[in-house]
Amino acid sequence: MFGIPDPAIWLAMICCIIGALICTVYGAMHWNSDSDSAVLEPDDVKWAEEEKKIDGEL
Amino acid sequence: MGGMHGFLLTGAAVPMGVLLVVTAVYVLVIGYLGFRGYKTTKTSTDYLLAGRNIHPYVMAMSYGATFISTSAIVGFGGVAANLGMGLLWLVFLNIFVGIFIAFAVFGKRTRRMGRNLDAHTFPEFLGRRFQSRFIQMFVAAVIFILMPLYAAAVLRGGAEFIKATFAIDLGVATFIFALIVVAYVVAGGLRGVMFTDALQGTIMVAGMLILLVMTYAKVGGFTGGHEALTALAPQMPENLQKGGMVGWTAMPKFGSPIWYSLVTTIILGVGIGVLAQPQLAVRFMTVKSGRELNRAVMVGGLFILIIPGVAYTVGALSNVYFWQMEGKVAIDAAGGNVDQVIPMYINAAMPGWFVVLFMLTLLSAAMSTMSSQFHTMGTSIGRDIFEEGIRKGRDKGVQSILVTRIGIIVAFAVTLVLALWMPGSIVAAATAVFFGVAAAAFLPTFVGCLFTRRITKAGAIAGMTSGFGFAIIWLAFVHAKNAERLGICQLLFDKPALGAYPWSVLDPLVVALPLSILATVIVSLMTKAPDDAHLDRCMAGVGRAKQAASS
Secondary structure: OOOOHHHHHHHHHHHHHHHHHHHHHHHOOOOOOOOHHHOHHHHHHHHHHHHHHHHOOO | HHHHHHHHOOOOOOOOHHHHHHHHHHHHHHHHHHHHHHOOOOOOOHHHHHHOOOHHHHHHHHHHHHHHHHHHHHHHHHHHHHHHHHHHHHHHHHHHHOOOOOOOOHHHHHHHHHHOHHHOOOHHHHHOOOOHHHHHHHHHHHHHHHHHHHHHHHHHHHEEEEEEEHHHHHHHHHHHHHHHHHHHHHOOOOOOOOOHHHHHHHHHHHHHHHHHHHHHHHHHHHHHHHHHHOOOOOOOOOOHHHOOOOOOOOOOOOHHHHHHHOOOOOOOOHHHHHHOOHHHHHHHHOOOOHHHHHHHHHHEEEEEEEHHHHHHHHHHHHHHHHHHHOOHHHHHOOOHHHHHHHHHHHHOOOOHHHHHHHHHHHHHHHHHHHHHHHHHHHHHHHHHHHHHHHOOOOOOHHHHHHHHHHHHHHHHHHHHHHHHHHOOOHHHHHHHHHHHHHHHHHHHHHHHHHHHOOOOOHHHHHHHHHHHHHHHHHHHOOOOOHHHHHHHHHHHHHOOOOOOOOOOHHOHHHHHHHHHHHHHHHHHHHHHOOOHHHHHHOOOOOHHHHHHHHO
């Protein structure tokens, strides 16, 4: 297939494309879905404050 | 316009001035975007909210840019010129394991647990999860010692391209590339900002897609190009044939030395090793919500397909081009150095404007990767080793900032020396060593701490130290190629390596990872389970425990 005689190679090519398609479909289906993104939790804010401090140090 | 026209026609002979001006403008734009991004995120809430009303395209491209480095494009692309399209299995594993499993499964758990533990670095994450300063220090030390090898591979990847483009000395090329990266880091800060990453991602995708189309056009089309490459099999260099290669469009002979090294080192070491990458785990912790991880799966999958996927395909097909033009296969055209294959091919086969675009592609790939590498090394030395290990968590402040900065400078110096000192054909090999050792040392503990409550502090320490120790011993004494490069075995035993075939071609990961898993499990079972209160805190909201915790 595709001018490639060894199935182990064209299979790899197809697997890459199917893998990327699965990722695309998964990402599209869950684009907006996540329970913990709706609200900003206190530990998120606390975490971000510390993170900014570390970035400042660097 | 006349000058412009001139360089378009002359193909590879891009005047250095043109390239320098384009590069300077690029670095300035990136620096400006970085500065603007920094200015607009004033409070932590700004920082957290920054991603929420941003255009999905910007977000998508910014994820993509951080996945790929010059090492994947130049290093592994060059390896594909020798080992052929079997390398596409690495692309598949990178997509399926490195993106899908990593983000959809590991990512969410890591993010939640990282928040529960208020962890900001990978060593801190493991240290707090197992309530062990030793673990935090050990992980940080391993990162600080080993990551310069990976950073050096990235630097070298870019330098090899500059060397081929200007026909200058590799040392000078390394300095030029390092200077540009440093200018970016100083101007834009260590942490990539969404807009800079997005610009870099766009350049990378455009560059690689154009490269793919133009390459197939040059070698006779999609099917035609593959047929030409298949027909070239009898020209496979003798040493590769002896190693087990039968063609560029076929897997090497099962059980041959090249088969072992392709499957164990490249496909498993890098493909599975990607799960235990400290700089990736940190990315899971820094994303603003679980939603972002879902989106990253889509973009990441496509990015891996487009960038390394194209690099490996083009690397293999470059044999057809060089054979048609020079009557040589790619590795011979590149003077025996696999790291020169992609740079030589771009310069020989592509028009001048593309050489400039590709230069920016590589710069983008190097900058985004190196900034996260230096971020990881800097926090390892400053936060994990100095603050937690040496000062035992007391008195954080001016001193720790100083230590972090000195740490980054030392790490950069080591990286530069390594990049200058490493032999040819090294970019992919050095990357694989880092991925393999990181996986052997961290993977069992990382998986264990995310998915079970039964791994104990002693188990984690046993697994990590044995995995790391064994991987290093294997590299230094058994794995023939690496032992030879290091020379320690020669010094102590008067032999380049001690391993017999097939051990001598097996990646350390294949031996050290099972050992490390065994040590983690056995020692954990022999020791008392960690206390429930701590585990409940770690696991709150992680995986299924979420419903239980909220009800």
